[in-house]
Amino acid sequence: MLVQDFGDHRMAFNPNDDPIGRTILQHGSWHRPQFENILASLRDIGRITDPKIFLDVGANIGTQTIYALASGAFSRVIAIEPDDANARTLQMNALLNGFEDRVDIVRAAAGAEMGTLYLNANTTNSGGHKVTNTPNGGKSVPVKVVTIESVLRNRRLDPADLGLVWIDVEGFxxxxxxxxxxxxxxxxxxxxxxxxxxxxRIKSREFFSYLAEHYAVAAIVSDRQIEFRPIAELCTPERTVDILFA
Known part of the structure; x- marks a missing residue:
């Protein structure tokens, strides 16, 4: 494990972890320009005003959690992460930055219903673990599954208390x-x-249609300026992309 100071934050990470650790080592961050573009775009359309809660689902070692708090745009973070090693590093990163009282770590996977599923480990990529219904031999461990609705309810929070939800859970x-x-x-x-x-194709279309019923605009995320378009003008993606709905 390596700890480096990047000016406005410190980060503990495994420099041999591919791609997150190696990218941080080489470039100083993990997709932080994209994250800053997202915040700027939401501010431009009036969707980020007073600091609220950042919900980080599949938080891994806490890169976006730390960037969120360092940005000043959020009052605190709820970070959901099922992998024990990642959660420990996330906790370390909160401590390194003095954010330990502002990061609420939920050591579980987020799913459609409460229960237990399996986390199939990726031995070279800490962000590549996958939640599945069935174990994959010795690389799988059972993990607790919670709903995001239950996480908010247990903390007596309203959805309006959230400023941004970030979900990256490897196909789940x-x-x-x-x-x-x-x-x-x-x-x-x-x-x-x-x-x-x-x-x-079928599930992608159904999933995108469900989100399109509730959001007015969306944009494909990149390191460049993010341009929102009316949701009706967008087609279901056929490849892996980061999408911002607002």
């Missing part, structure tokens, strides 16, 4: 979203890794 996004219908119905800003190649 539709299940995570199914467990947060009140959040979607309130059209809380949502940035999601849309893994069309995992969902398949």
């Amino acid at each position: 996004e539709a299940e995570a979203v199914a467990g947060m219908s009140p959040v979607v119905e309130r059209a809380i800003p949502l940035c999601i890794e849309f893994n069309a190649h995992v969902y398949g």
Whole structure:
């Protein structure tokens, strides 16, 4: 594990982890320019005003959690992460930055319903672990599954308390979203890794249509300026892309 100071934050990470650790080592961040573009775009359309809660689903080692708090745009973070090693590093990163009282770590996977599923480990990529219904031999461990709706309810939070929901769960996004219908119905800003190649054509179309029923605009996320378009003008993605709904 390596700890480096990047000016406005410190980050503990495994420099041999591919791609997150190696990217941080080489470039100083993990998709931070994209994250800053997202915040700027939401501010431009009046969707980020007073600091609210950042909900980080599939938080991994906490890169976006730390960037969110360092930005000043959020009062605190709820970080959902099922992998024990990642959650420990996330906690370390919160401590390194003095954010330990502002980061609420939920050590579980986010799904459509409460229960237990399996986390199939990726031995070279800490962000590549996948939640599945069946174990994959010695690389799988059972993990607790919670709904995002239950996480908010247990903390007596309203969906309006959230400023941005960030979901990157390696193909399990539709299940995570199914467990947060009140959040979607309130059209809380949502940035999601849309893994069309995992969902398949039919599920991709159904998933995108569900989100399109509740959000007015959306944009493909990039390192350049993000341009929102009316949701009716967008087609279901056929490849993996990060999409910002607002």
